[in-house]
Amino acid sequence: MPSALSQAELLRYSRHLIIPGVGPDGQMKLKNASVLLIGTGGLGSPAALYLAAAGVGRLGLVDPDVVDASNLQRQILHGESWIGKPKLESAADRLREINPHITVEQHPVRFTPANARSIAESYDIILDGCDNFPTRFLTNDTAFFLKKPLVYGAIHRFEGQVSVFAPHLGGPCYRCLIPTSPAPGAVPSCNEAGVLGVLPGIIGSLQAMEAIKLILGLGEPPLGKLVIYDALSTSFRSIKLRRDTTCRLCGDHPSIFSTENAETTAPATCQVDDPNMQSITTSELRKRLNGDFDAVLIDVREPHEHAVANIPQAELIPLATLPDQIDRLPKDREIIVHCKSGGRSAKAVDFLIANGFENVTNVTGGMDAWLAES
Template identity: 65%
Template sequence: MDLTTAELERYARHLTVPGIGPEGQLRLKRSSVLLVGTGGLGSPAALYLAAAGVGRLGLVDDDVVDRSNLQRQILHGESWVGKPKLSSAAARLREANPHIEVETHSCRLTPDNAGEMVGRYDLVLDGCDNFPTRFLTNDVCFLQKKPCVYGSIFRFEGQVTVFAPHLGGPCFRCMLPTVPPAGAAPSCEEAGVLGVLPGIIGSLQAMEAIKLLLGLGEPPLGKLLCYDALRTSFRTLRLAPDPGCRLCGETPTVRSLHNAETLASASCAVGDDSMPAISVEQLDELLAAGPVPLVDVRRPDEHAVSSIPGSLLIPLQELEKRVAEVPHDGRVYIHCKSGGRSSHAVKLLRELGLDAVNVAGGIDAWLKLRRSPSAAPHP
């Protein structure tokens, strides 16, 4: 496998960089990266890895493009709204660089498929949006001795590091031993994120991935790089391997990908799975039969974009003082975007004596269901 004339022209600015040159470029061509997620972080990372000439990119995602994604997920465009993210991402990356191979995995990373999937790539870039998948990505990379390039974002702040105990650094569990308690860590969809921020953090992830593939410089092992956009500042926190870590410590107890953290609900960090809930399929059946007492606890701007017919908007932060507006004469169903905020609302309302039930998956799951060809029209 050599570089073609077209590739030599394409990567001309790489070929003169000390430490890369033709040999390094050929090494990139022979390398592979698995990107878990093609959203805010995966978009810039994938584009730069493709442009750099990483020969094989694997993409894991089972979501569709939503218009609210376009503010930050630069792989996707308006014409792809409602279509699979993988289709959008693959088309964009192949246009960016026709010399690379793009492999798509239209699924979620699970304890059952992670081992085989990760085993086919040199390293993993973590661009996921929930704690169970982060734990799973970390665990499978540890067991297979593959570097995991980690990134996270929140409003105006981001973090980057490389978890690779086999290279002398800590793992994700050394930093976060267990899934945070309910409500401790709101998602980007709930807390918001400045659109440019994932571009910065995702690009840093791509940089660290390329350094690892080329063997250049020093990866941030044991260093958590923290970026504050409002203060235009970077700082580095030390992350030491934890001797008591249940995965990579001296007496490990996590020996399988099937464990409490990887099998937790993806909404557990922002909701409470102990609350009574119905599925969106069940809600859809109720709505097909007639009006349903339904309260939407999202923000007004979210409600304006999309709403379930007949729902009453009471933002979560206003719920306690507006509880008199919630129907009291029977069961009431509560929804938000994905099920996190609504589970908190259900807990509050049930403590006040109301028969409140959460809609699992929120309007995201309901809209996805309604878009399916088998969905029956409502009267």
């Protein structure tokens, strides 16, 4: 473990060294600290950049994905020249340019119950930059069992959230806020709902700040507090969170004793796997559309999604408006429903069947699968 700062580092961190509470000793704490970032996307990008610039000595990055053009609106670690290449290679290249005095460790895999503890155990802090509920539950459970602080962040359109979950420090865990996974498709992802590109920059920077505070022992981390930022009103508000004594993980009588459980092993997408639901693949749908198609095809996505890509034969009826338009749909013809990836369309199928429609079919994989075959 390094015991001194080099002359180059003294120059680089000179603005830190004059801050009361940081100084050379604090900078050494940063140099000897380690943070594991789950994801190098919208939240992970700004968090990683500022942690690297601050001199956090070892950064671990977990991300199996490649850079896509749609990432560049918000994932500022990556650039045009890295499209189609691994995100971790792009991230490591950028972070080493920001600060050559740090170590960047790459974990080009999906964070799963099988590998979570072995990946995370050597890091001081876990920073959650993921975009799905199973991984959020997994980062929480892993941090709990390893007794490491979890710096949580989440974004949606114009709003973001930040907290620190650390029952070993006296606060609640993520499950005290959300005990179980929402129903598939109930909460739209950024891909479905959209997000203003600058918002993850704000929330990810706040996550980096909380990680640095934890390392330095400065200030008060938001233990037992969910900080909510509303970009449209330029306002912050806080909600008190208390440890739930009935929490299945950190409560008085826990029932979860492993990182492998119902929430962490659930599918990361909103695809609904119901063996009793009548379904059709996108390739089968394509064949039928090219033949004698006599069904009614409905797209239950939002207008902004439809404007980007659509199936010309489909009628746009957003899921929220379906109850108002149900009376004009024919009950004597097959109705085929699609959305982005299958979650919302499955809810639409259930709704139509509950209202007397007998021949209703869900499109497996939705528009994502349709475009992948194009």
